[in-house]
Structure formats: structure tokens, C-alpha cells
Amino acid sequence: MIPELGQFALILALCMAIILAVFPIVGAARNNSYWMSLALPVARTQFLCLVIAFAALVYAFITNDFSVTYVANNSNTLLPVQYRISAVWGAHEGSLLLWALILGIWMFAVTLFSRGLPEEFVARVLGVMGLISIGFLLFLLLTSNPFERILMAPQEGADLNPLLQDPGLIVHPPMLYFGYVGFSVAFSFAIAAMLGGQTDTSWARWARPWTIISWVFLTLGIALGSWWAYYELGWGGWWFWDPVENASFMPWLAGTALIHSLAATEKRDIFKNWTILLAICAFSLSLLGTFLVRSGVLTSVHAFASDPTRGIFILIFLGVVVGGSLLLYAMRAPAMASIGKFSLISRDTFLLINSVLLVVVMLTILLGTLYPLIIEAMGLGKLSVGAPYFNAVFIPLMIPVTIALGFGMFTRWRKDQWSRIWAKTRTAAIASIVIGGLLTFMLVDSAILKTVAGLSIALWILITSIVSLTTRRKSLTFGFCGMSSAHIGLAITIIGITISSNHSQEVHKRMGPGDRVDVAGHTFELVKISELPGPNYQATEATINVYRNDEMITSLRSQKRNYFARGGMPMTEAGIDPGLTRDIYVSLGEPLGEGDWSLRFYYKPFIRWIWLGALFMALGGILAAMDKRFRLKKTKKSAIILDKDTVLSTT
């Protein structure tokens, strides 16, 4: 009964989305205020319906209702209850429902926080979000219904993929989706501005806090995913340029470019068209990402063939969103030409360099991700693009971004002199290179050029950020603090990436109990291997003592788990001794016979800084979104007056 209620709520949500997509938009065009006034209540009803549908699926999982196909495929009576809830979004159908729910949450948030906005603008924004919802809800109902029943309900479910049975994975997908879907708000604002033929930049100001908050979620979501991969996959890697990761990284890059471009558009009335394109791009990439990951198109082109309706639906939906918004762009963009002028040496230019380069980086990743799919779809053979390609293009392209970043913070809007900027940044430039070199010799034994370069770049960002913070200390705004925090976060992440990728040490070794091995000044002793029962698995656990200078510093445990429900599917749980300057990481490999096992030992310096930096970036986003310039004044008219002092003091 409850699953049918969920199904019904989902259909009702679709009806609401259709009403939302038609009446408020038409009403805004015809200036019919009754039709426009439908937007708020209908959007809220749609949100409520989605909450009910989602709750129904959660209920089905908690009560082990295996008569629902999706539950039977992804849960099990032995599964701990928190994982039964996270199993709701553990596979395709449920994760799409979560997507739809989160879209509903963002719509609800728009209805709450847009009181000060002009009525026709809000009507258009919610109307566009209604249009997006139609696509998703149709996709859910027609091709991926999570409430579908099995005629003969099985006694036991197939269990959740053991890899996903982890606390990190409870939070990671919702975070990522809040980020992805959040870009739909910026997208809807841009579309609404074009629909309304808005020639001013007020929409950019309204869109900024929404974009920043979405970006915060996406940043945290990606960082969580990377951290999870690090401790859960059992071989110490934190980024693999896997298509699934690229799918989340591309919207992040576009979103980062969008945040910077929005700032320029709002303050200086420049790059208007470019900003709109970026808003379309960020959301389209989010859509692409969701579908690539969840439809199985990416990992297996055969998913296309095995379920042609899904594949075709995806292509049509993407086509409608991208094609429709670009068509609108082509029609309306000429009328929205930017007014602001700027000279070559100006903050405007630096922001342009930043966003163009980020888009180029995104395109190179897109090429590497989609090329194998296209080649295979055309029947030209099967291939894959290796991680070295991504490193080879990503790193050189990011170097000018980081260098421009430091100069940009000291450069004035509109027009500046190179001599003035250089006078302010000269010391920082020299200091970062010198300290970068010194730190390399102090921190690591084998100094290499890559480390010096990476640390110098990180220090350049760090020093320029801190100096610009201190020179501004009299007129600090939340916006400026946020920017500085995010940039400092980037510097921290670069330090982590540089040191951990160039100076990690690893040893793979065959060992029996009592055997020892030396890695990076630490001695590891395999003490014992024992059997350990778990709730839905049986584990083999290795106990490893770690010594430094003959003194035991820690005892690590790594498990090899065999999950019952999935035919004894094996999983590795790594043993990690975390630290700010280094992680010690041990993972159990495979039994080799005669009581011997293969083991992996890693020494990973500064690896935590990668995720620590992401936290600073997220904090920066939160601070920036709190800036008082984004607080809406209660006005009826669309003209919201810029207050001059904040314009000058924030970024």
C-alpha cells in the first residue's frame, strides 16, 4: 500500500510540475498576476509530494518490503538500518528520486528566500525549475520507477553493494546532488533573465548566493568522494580520473568559473553573455554527470543497448535542455550586451583569464571522458584514455590560473597599472619561490623540481591571500573573507597534492605472521591474522604493529570482508593511522597459501591537506554567501539599488 502511495505522490508531483511549467511562465509573459501567483503554492505542493514519495521508499527499505523490485535488489534483512536508508540512493532508480527530491528542496528554498524579488522573475524561475522537474519525473516514472513491484516477492534481498556500506557514502551522494541540482537555480535565474529580456545585472546579484552555496555542496561532495575512495578502495589513491569522478569534477570547474564570472557581471556589467553561457554549461554538465554515472552509459556503453528507452530518453532530455537554452541564448543574448569597459590590465581581465582557462580545463576533461564513448558508439573500436593524459593537460593549464589568481587579488577593477601591481606583489613572488625551495629541502628527503614548483605556487596563493586580507583589514566584508578562505583552501589542497603525489612511498609484500618490512623509516610487523564475524559478513583481520626507532607507535588493523548476500563478495578495509603531516596506511591483499598474505604498506605525507583545503574552500563559500550585499531588500520593483561601499570592498 505504501509503495503505491509513493507512486501516486510521484504522479501528483509530475502534475504540479506541469502546472508550474505552464502557468507562471505564460502568466509572466502576459502579465497575468493570477497565473503568476500560482508559482509559489504549486512549487510547495510539488515539494510536499516529493517528500511523501521519498518517505514511502525509505519506509519500504526500513521494513524490508522485498515486493518492491528496487528494495529487493539493493537491500537485505541483515543490512544495518543506517545502510538500509542510504541504500535508498544506492542505485539508479532511488538516486534519481533523490535528485528529484533535492530539486524540490531547492524550489522550496527559492519560494522561501525570494520574497524581495519581482513577482514575474520568481514566476519564471520556478517555471523553469518546473520544466526541469517534468523531465526528471517523466524519466523516473517511464523508465526507472523505484516503486515497481515484483509479482513473487523474494524472502531475502540481494543486499547493497558492500562498497557502499560505509558512513562516508551515506552523506556523499546527497552532498553531490545538492551541488549538482543547486546549479539548476543559477540556470533558472539565467533563463528567467533571458525570458524577461532583462538588460540589467540584478539577476546576477540574486543568482550569486545560490551558485555559491551549490558550489559549496559540490566541493564537499567531491572531497567526501575522494576521501572515501582513499580509505575504502584499499590502495591509497584519492583521485583516479575515473569517468565517474570526472562527471562530478566538470560541473565543479564550470561552477567555479561561473562564481567568478558572476562577480564580474554583477559589479562591472561585463561578461554578461559569457556568464549566462557558464550558467547553462554548469547545469548541463550536472545533468550529463548524473546521467553518465547513473544510467550506466559511461561504464558500459551496452547499457544503452540493453535499455534503449533509457538511453534515448537521456539524449532527448539533454538535447532539450542544452538546445533549448542555447536557442534562447542566441535569440536574447544580443540584446543583453555588456555595458562595462575595461582595459587590458585590470581585475576584469584576470577574472576573464580565470574563467576561460577553467572552461578549457573542463573541455579537456570532457574530451578524455567522452571520446571513448563516441569512438565506440561509431563502431571504431574500444579504447580508454589513461590517467596520464589528464595529469598532462590539467596541471599545465592550472598553473596560469593560480598565477593569475595572486595578481588578480591586487588588481583594481576596470583599469590598473602593471607597475603598481608588480610593486605590491613582487615581494610575495620572490618569497614564495625562495620559501618553496627551502620547504622542499626541509620537508622531504629527495627534492625534485615538481615539488618546488607546486609548493611555490601554493605559497604564492597563500601569501597574496593573507597580504590582501591584512591590507583590507579596515574594510573587511564577509565576501572578501570568503574569497580569501577559498583561495587559502586551494593553496592547502595544492600543498597536499604536491607532497603526497611526489613523495609517497609504497611497498607491496608477501608476508606471514611475524614478518617485518621497512617503509619510509617505519618498521611494520605482521603480528597475526585472525577471523572475525560481522553483521552481514565474515572478516579476516590482520594486526600490524608499526615501529619507529624501535618504539611502537601504533597498531593497525586491516580487514578482508566477505559479504554473505553477494556470494561472498570481498571487500578490503584499510588500517590507517592518520596525521596532519603523514598517514600510515596498511591494507590486506590476498591469501597466497601456506599462511602467507600479500599486504600493501603506504607512507603518505600531507595527504590530509587535500581534503582540509576543500573544507577551507567550503567555509569560504559559506562566508561569501553570508555577505550583506546579498540580503534582499523588500522592494516591489526589480531595481535593487547597489550600495556603493560594498561594491568597492568585496569580490
Next chain:
Amino acid sequence: MNPHRRKLLITATFIVVGVAAATLLGLKAFQENLLYFYSPSQIAAGEAPLTRSFRAGGLVVEGSVTRDPESLIVQFVLTDTIENITVVYDGILPDLFREGQGIVANGNLQADGKFEAFEVLAKHDENYMPPEVADALTKAGVDMSSGKGHLQQ
């Protein structure tokens, strides 16, 4: 040429050179890092290159896994049910490596006809069949279905 125009020219030159260099760099890296897939039948037919790395995939033949008693070196046979290829790997196999399972290995073909892998991949789903392997098996006349998952080394 007035100063404004000269500045414009310098900027334009700078951008063109920059874009050209980046494109060249990117395409070179791209070309070098393409890994083509070859099935055991294709390798047996001599289609696979001897000079560059590629991906080989198939089902691990039951009972074919042999380990060196001293080190981590392991040897196994991959099949697409028509032809076989012997793979040598010095390292720890992924959790989901099992006899009878479909896997993909990245590596080089040696002069002795063995495939020396530097990476062995299995998807993290026990029902998973790498699409390349599924395709190779289908071509060899085996009925297949595919799944999805995260790559694991």
C-alpha cells in the same frame, strides 16, 4: 602602428601562441595515453601492437592461476572461449579477481607471447562484466549481459 594597435597585436599573438601550444600539448598527451582494447582472439591473430601498451581482457580460466612461492608474481590465462592469452603480473590482484571472472589488464605484449600487465582491473560488483570482455565474448558466441560499477585496481 599606434600604441593601442601594437598592444592589441601583442595580445593577439600571445593568445594564439598560447592556445596553439596548449592544443599541441593536449593532443600529444591524448594520443600517447589512448589504450586500445584487444581480445585474446585479436591478439592471437597478431592484431595487437608489440610496441605500445594496450588493454587485454577476458575470463580468467579456472585453475590457471599460479603463484610464485617467494614473491607476488602471479600468472593466469585469459580466454574469450576461442583463444587464450597468458598474463603475468607482479603485484596484488584486486578483491574481485577470481577464476571464471571477467577482468581487464593493462600492459604490454612480450616477445614470448605472454602479456605483462602493469595493472589488473576488476569492477566492484560481483555480477560485473567489463563491457569490452562482454563484447569479446559475444563475438565469440557466448550469451552475455553486463552490469556497472566503480573501477578498482
